[in-house]
Amino acid sequence: MKSLDKGQLALSLGVAGIGLFFLVGSFQIPDAAGYSTVGPAVVPRAVGIALLVCAAFLVYEVLRGGFKNHDEAAERELITDWIALGWISAGLILYGLLIEWAGFIFASIVLFLCTARGFNSRRWLTNAIIALVLAVGIFSLFTYGLGLNLPKGLLSGIL
Amino acid sequence: MKPLARALGITALTLCVSTAALAIDSLKVMVPANPGGGWDSTGRALVAAMTSAGSIKNAQIDNKGGAAGTIGLAQFVNSAKGDPNAIMIGGMVMVGGIIQNKSAVDLSQVTPLARLTEEYEVIVVPASSPHKTIKDLIAAFKANPGSVSWGGGSAGGTDHILAGMIAKSAGVDAAKVNYVPFKGGGEAVAAIIGGHVTAGISGVSEFQQHITSGKMRALAVSSPSKQAGIPTLKEQGIDIVLGNWRGVFGAPGITKAQRDDLIKAIDVGVKSKAWQETLTKNEWMNVWLAGDDYKKFLDEDIKRISDILGALSLGKK
């Protein structure tokens, strides 16, 4: 008897949560079926129910020893490097926060540095230079090639 | 000293404006739509016209599409506050979008500058349709509203609004209109040519060539006078005039003088040859209306559109 896989169980319950979200949410959509008889709430409701059913089967599989056709042992052997995950997450979140204020070029450099650090590269200066070249290249292509404005942010006066 | 200098400055400014010699250094243009659509082409053509006429030196166009322009509007209200060199493109679609999306910001927060163009709607039927005139169509609609399907653009858009107005004038509950929205002009045209819907509504320019080629029969236009030989709704006893207008707005909180400067700069651009060419090319009607007159028109239009959207059971608060 294998022990209960908590990660899989949590994920299955997550699926149930999403299902519940759509099911409950579907009742807040005004029923405006008009002539088609099938209103805008029908599909979301069906999706919600279907996800709940899937979740039930997933939980069943977990209780019976884990997801079928899934090599949990192989996944376990690869230890998750949460620090790496954290660096890249930080990069993306910072990008979202910085893009409109600091501008595209700074945000891109930060994102690049964080991602590279997530992959264990500590050559900050080299990476920053690569990122700068990449970001400036993309920025020029957009701004001068297409006439589409990416945010300039802190560099407003210069570019 | 200071007030004097300011007074002098203002005098100088007025002088410059009146001779149209003052050029705005850098105009910020918010286009609340993705590149390619009507607002985008209006914005870019206006910038080109104003540059060629010398009323601006430089312009920066920012596209911020989505939610019928309300995302761009929100950004404009927040970031351009008090900026005398910022304008935003907008139009009737935005009026509808604000109501329908229950937008937190609305057009009362920005400064109306000028209405520029208008495009009118045409009501068509497939060439093989039994309905020869708008009266035939409305008779069929009155007899059994559900049996007449109206194909057009997105729900709550100009086309839908016109269908609702027609129902109202025919004495039928607007909610009874069997309106079938299509995405993009192409799909709607195909559905009409293929005879999959009873009637179609769209901008005149979108259907024009299919009317010319005989694949569609035009029954009426929503303009104040005949267009391309098609009789108006009014002429046929239906008292409706509806145009999909586009205009320009200034930032919230600018002074009256700043507003008038902007209007002047736009006016100079609109009078240029470049703008006239744009109008002809796109078959846009020139419906220049500036300042307070524009504001008055806007208020009336907002009321008219929200009434219809309410009757169509869209955008109820």
Add this chain to the structure above:
Amino acid sequence: MEVWSLLLQGFQVALTPVNLMWALVGVTFGTAVGVLPGIGPAVAIALLLPLTTKIDPSGALIMFAGIYYGAMYGGSTTSILLNTPGESATIVTAMEGNQMAKRGRAGPALATAAIGSFVAGTLATILLTLLAPQVVEIAVKFGPPEYFALMVLAFTTVSAVLGDSTLRGLTALFIGLGIGVVGIENQSGQARFVFGIPQLADGIEVVTIAVGLFAVGETLYVASKLNRVAEVIEKIKGSIMMTKEDWKRSWKPWLRGTAIGFPFGAMPAGGAEIPTFLSYATEKKLAAHPEEFGKGAIEGVAGPEAANNASSTGVMVPLLTLGLPTSATAAILLAAFQQYGLQPGPLLFETNAALVWGLIASFYIGNIMLLVLNLPLIGIWIKLLEVPRPQLYGGIVVFATMGVYGMRQSAFDVFLLYAIGLMGFLMRRYGFPTAPVIVGMILGPLAEEQMRRSLSISQGDPMVFINRPLSGSIIAITVLLVVGPWVWKKLKKAA
């Protein structure tokens, strides 16, 4: 035949040095645009429209057509190399193509995509030359019920992408259907799961989800799980060109892909994504080694790429014959025609024959140019994979976020991208396939819309799907495809 002499005249227009140059500019620029995720050909052409005041109509239209085709080529390149589909029509290419790249076969993957696109583009152009008026005649017979029937047929392709476990595959599919529901619903104008967030009102972009699940999800997974293990991306193995075996396995999918893609493109609501799904499912069903699918089967690149390119040529059928724009790019091309006071449609063939046939001729030329341009580039492209991991993934993520941000200039979409990336990470960790999410997200809203449109027109009568001969036949074919093999097996067993 008259067509040939007209086409010959067309070549005379297209082959002038100036127009050849515009074609070259177009395909080069188009390739660049296709490589950038988020910036599609529609946006690129829209932004270049002001040029129409400076160039003569044939030159400009030839250039725009070059951008259109070039973008399709460029889109498949990033899909294969970086798992970052730049266009929704190249999402399927990423599935097998990137797997091939990871196994050191990026060269043949890019080659089969390029040659397949060329073959499909050329064949489709021939079909366009010969059959355009007849094809469009049939295409407008498709109304909402027929489209709904086609969507039902397309849903049968889902089984091809479900992966190791039907249960987890279906779960992913329903999540995709759920994501597709978000936004203001097209038929009723009601907001669904928008929660007053204006950025959600127009729904969620497919490209955001695809880039999030594929590129960001994978980056997170590789960084946190595989970075301590050996390189995943293998160095180039064997020839960078296609082997004899590759050719043998590719040519049939190219032809089948063309046969599926062209008619879909010609249909006013056919779309570019569905034929790629259908082609993928067909190839998986017919393949000698279906078990290779999901691990880099060349058929899974060859077929969908051909389908994608054939459908983009198919789009020209309603555009040129009826003046009907059926995709965003076609709508912009129409605007370009109108800038010159030209109105595509039956009249255009009579009034501006030289221009139309010049344009058609330039499709042939553009396809050859793209092949000539792209095959040598493959050697350079695959060098990209030799970039060390930190910088390679740093580049991928910068690229992906730029594309997603650039689409709508919305920081909200960046956070959404991150959330979807996390979901992709979890899905990969627990063995959920990600492709069904995309399939559900694309097909779901289309199917719902066409169904409700049909029912609205029929005033609620569901028989509309069966009574009409065309939609009835499509439904019958679908049923046969699903039940047929099963019945066949039973009969065989009984015998």
